[in-house]
Amino acid sequence: MNILRLLRSGTSGNRQFIIIVTSLSGLGNAGLVGLINQAAERSLLDEAISVQLMIVYLLTLFFFIVSNRSSLLHANRFVQSRLETMRRRVVNKIGKVDLRTLERMGQGDVYLTVAQETDHLSQTLPLIIGAAQSAFLLVFLILYIATLSLISFFVVAGFTVLGILFFLNRQKALTGYLGEVHYKEAELIDNLSHFTLGFQEIRLNANKNDALFEHFTNLTSDLKDAVLRDGGRWVTLLQFSNAFVFLLAGLVVFVLPIFFGGYTDTIYKIMAVSVFAVGPMAALTSVIRLLGRAEVGLGHVYDLERRLDEGLSPSGPKSPRQNSPFRNFSKIELSEAMFRYVDRENAITFAAGPLNLTLNRGEIVFMTGGNGSGKSTALKLLCGLYLPESGRVLCDGEEVTDTTRQQYREIYSAIFTDFHLFDRPYGMENVSTEEVERLIAKMELSDKVRFEKGRFTTRELSTGQRKRLAMISCLLEDREVYIFDEWAADQDGHFRDVFYREMLPDFKARGKTVIAVTHDDKYWDCCDRQVTLDLGMITMAGVN
Structure with a gap:
């Protein structure tokens, strides 16, 4: 079980302490x-209740409260610690995974698993301790029945074991259906992003807006149907558990007295125990569905980890930037490099290469080509974000x-067309405020x-x-090679001129290498070389 796998990941001392105080809490409850x-x-016998019995009762109650509180607090702390470790581990792997692996996963699945699933787990898993307390209480209550009547003990214990086995078997089957809900939720999140990221486009096109909404409606309907199907199955199972409790009580009250004489003397005690058992049994059945959901959620987290592990880049030396042997490079080459995009059925959707390209230190290189010509792919191969399949x-x-490879990547700073703008210069915490303000100006x-x-x-x-703000972060990083993927395309005429006539010469004067994707033929005199791509191939690499 995934839940047991998570709990086993902690220190054994903590687990043992929680098990002990939980069992003591159940023992105290049964003692009450x-x-x-x-x-x-x-x-009933008109006997006086002794002061000693009252004192023992109060001491047992105090013992139960202390042990119950201790078990709940320690269990919650233990579970939250495990989840925090899991979140850190998964996000750390996301930061080290191969780019293409992350692209294949889909944003919705990653967000849903890391954020929503772990949040749900943080609320659900602490309920395990409550369920464990209920389970311990049931065990002690059944043992208490043994002190009253061995016949009743064997009947109740046997009937309970059969009921639990049936319930767990059905619960395991139903848990499998929850995976369908997860993937439909991930698909819904992916679709929802179209409304936010593509808002301008859909506001200009009513047909597109309507079609997108219709698709979203179909997804929500499918999700609703999946949730209802799952809910219906669980309702049936909960009905069984409720009926089981009353069948057990009926067995004790109506059936056992018929077959076994002298049973009436203890029947009211056994009935009292049965009444007390209803609460923990109801608590167990209500929690089990949540735990089933947690089991599935953990399964998705571990599956995400597995996929991330498959795409992890081998770890290099620590401080890759400081220890990079590539910082004083003279020449970078792509040699017969090839790369292919494949879909989930492994069908090739685009192939680039073989690519042969040389980049000399201090050069300003312009890269041109139509949409889908392979420019971004070539850039990602060049800077090490994509690994060439050959070459x-x-x-x-x-x-x-x-x-x-990571040491090699550290000589690059890039602004791609789909760049992300960070709220602060991460990795440069000691940067001077005055320097940042100077660059802002x-x-x-x-x-x-x-x-x-x-x-x-x-x-x-x-x-x-936003691109100018991203440029500030690039300048603060002070790398050896800069990649600008159509950076100037969204600038006005004035700042476009600043980029080509002032910034690029400044990069060159400082010995920086720049490769810029551009279609501004007006500024082709600002580069040392032009590289043109078409259909994933370099068709021209000329010197100005």
């Missing part, structure tokens, strides 16, 4: 039932390998954004302004 039965028997990436004649954003408390005050800017 026995003392109540004893006091009730004395009342090599060379730096000063040395092949970039799995163990040196240089990017002509002083009236839009400020740098306060280590973060930018806003990211709600136009696309061109």
Whole structure:
């Protein structure tokens, strides 16, 4: 079970302590039932209830409260600690996984698993301790019945075991259906992103808006049907568990007295125990569905981890930037590099290569080509985000390998067309506020954004302004090679001129290498070389 796998990941001392205090809590609860039965028997016999019995009852109650509170607090702390470790581990792997692996997973599945599933688990798993207490209480109550009547004990225990086995068998089958709900929720999240990320487009096209909404409606309907199917199955199972409790009580009251004489003397005690057992049995059945959901959720988290592990890049040395042997490079080469995109059925959707490209230190290289020509693929191969299926990436004649790839990546800083704008310069916590403000002024954003408390005050800017803010982070990183994927396309005429006529010469003067995707033939005199791609192949690599 995934839940047991999670719980086993903690220290054994914590687990043992929780098991002990939980069992003590169940023992205390059962002791209270026995003392109540004893006091009730004395009342029926018109005997006085002794002060000693009252004191024992109060001490047992105190013992139960202390052990119950301790078990709940320690269990919650233990579970939350395990979940925190899991979240950190998964997100750490996301940061180290191969880009193509992450692209295949889908944003909705990753977000749903890391955020929603772990949040649900943090609320559900602490209920395990309550269920465990109920289970211990049931065990002790059944053992208490053995002290009253061995016949009743064997009948009740046997009937209970059969009921539990049937319930767990059905519960295991029903848990499998929850996976369908998870994947439909992930698909729904992916579809919902179209409304937010594509808002401008759908507001300009009513047909597109209507079609998108219709598709969303179909997804919500499918999700509702899946949830209702699952809910219906669980309702049936819960009905069985409720009926089972009353069948057991009926067996004790109506059937056993018929076959066994002398049973009436203890029947009221056994009935009292049965009444007390209804609560924990109901608690168990209500929690089991939540635990089934948690079991499935953990399964998705572990499955995500497995897929991430398959795409993990081999770990290189610590401090890859400081220890990178590539920082003083003279020449970078793509040699016969090939890369293919495949869909989930492993059908090839696009192939790039073989690509042969040389990049010299201090060069300004412009890359051109139509949409879908392979420019972004070539850039990601060049900087090590994509691994070539065949061919090599060379730096000063040395092949970039799995163990040196992260060190190689550290010489690059990039702004791709689908760039993400971070709220602060992560990894540069000691950056000077004055330097950031100087760059903000240089990017002509002083009236839009400020740098306060280590973060930018806003990211709600136009696309061109967001790219300028991203450029500030690139400049602060001070890498050896800069990749700009159509950076100037969203700038106005003035700042486009600033980019080509001022910034690129400044990069070159500082010995930086720049490869920029552009279609601005007006500025082709600003580069040292032009590289043109078409259908995944380099068709021209000329020198200005």
